[in-house]
Amino acid sequence: MKFSTILSLSAALSTALAQTFTLPALANGSYILSIDGDGNQVATEVTTANVTDTTSKRDFTSTINSRINKRFNWPSGTYPWCPGGDWFLQDDFYNHGFSAFYDSCYANGNHKFPAGTVFANYQGTSVSYMCSYTTNPCNTAEWSDAVNWAASNCYGRSNGWMEPAYLHVPGWNKRYGYAKAGAGIC
Numbered sequence: 744m745k746f747s748t749i750l751s752l753s754a755a756l757s758t759a760l761a762q763t764f765t766l767p768a769l770a771n772g773s774y775i776l777s778i779d780g781d782g783n784q785v786a787t788e789v790t791t792a793n794v795t796d797t798t799s800k801r802d803f804t805s806t807i808n809s810r811i812n813k814r815f816n817w818p819s820g821t822y823p824w825c826p827g828g829d830w831f832l833q834d835d836f837y838n839h840g841f842s843a844f845y846d847s848c849y850a851n852g853n854h855k856f857p858a859g860t861v862f863a864n865y866q867g868t869s870v871s872y873m874c875s876y877t878t879n880p881c882n883t884a885e886w887s888d889a890v891n892w893a894a895s896n897c898y899g900r901s902n903g904w905m906e907p908a909y910l911h912v913p914g915w916n917k918r919y920g921y922a923k924a925g926a927g928i929c
């Protein structure tokens with residue numbers, strides 16, 4: 744492979760992986776983040792979905808090692824990534840954020856989120872999200888499996904805090920992840 748080819752490939756890659764959104768500080772709840780015609784980031788609250796975590800808790804720890812027995816056939820090229828950045832409270836994510844995003848994802852059924860948007864759920868210090876690079880639905884089984892895989896790879900934990908992570912799914916033009924407000928994502 745010629746050096747010029749490598750250069751243009753890496754340029755394309757860094758463009759594809761550029762973080763498009765900066766997670767704003769928002770109250771607990773579900774939002775769609777988008778970019779308006781002037782290039783400004785806009786957050787729209789998703790009011791049609793129940794975004795509380797009042798439904799039964801899913802047993803998360805028992806599935807933490809499900810990576811070796813995934814229910815999901817992710818398209819080739821899928822990979823987990825540990826982007827670094829601010830850590831957030833494990834309790835906010837595992838005991839609130841994970842199921843709040845799951846419920847919001849479920850409540851939105853087969854709704855397809857527009858290309859270039861983020862479907863996000865805020866619970867305390869944690870933000871759970873799905874990036875749609877093309878029009879994409881949210882899927883609860885994907886979410887669970889994506890978190891299991893990402894969390895088993897990005898295992899930074901300390902004094903109740905945990906590091907952000909995501910599962911990038913280029914074959915489906917989407918990404919699932921979790922981070923703290925202020926992080927650059929997608």
Ligand SMILES: *[C@@H]1O[C@H](CO)[C@@H](O)[C@H](O)[C@H]1NC(C)=O
Nearest residue numbers: 790791792793794797850851
């Ligand atoms: C939200 O939850 C309430 C109480 O369970 C239910 O009656 C209502 O239909 C839910 N709304 C949506 C949009 O799911």
Ligand SMILES: *[C@@H]1O[C@H](CO)[C@@H](O)[C@H](O)[C@H]1NC(C)=O
Nearest residue numbers: 771835839840865866867868
């Ligand atoms: C937001 O969610 C977190 C985690 O569930 C909770 O600890 C906090 O009390 C919530 N804040 C408000 C204002 O409801």
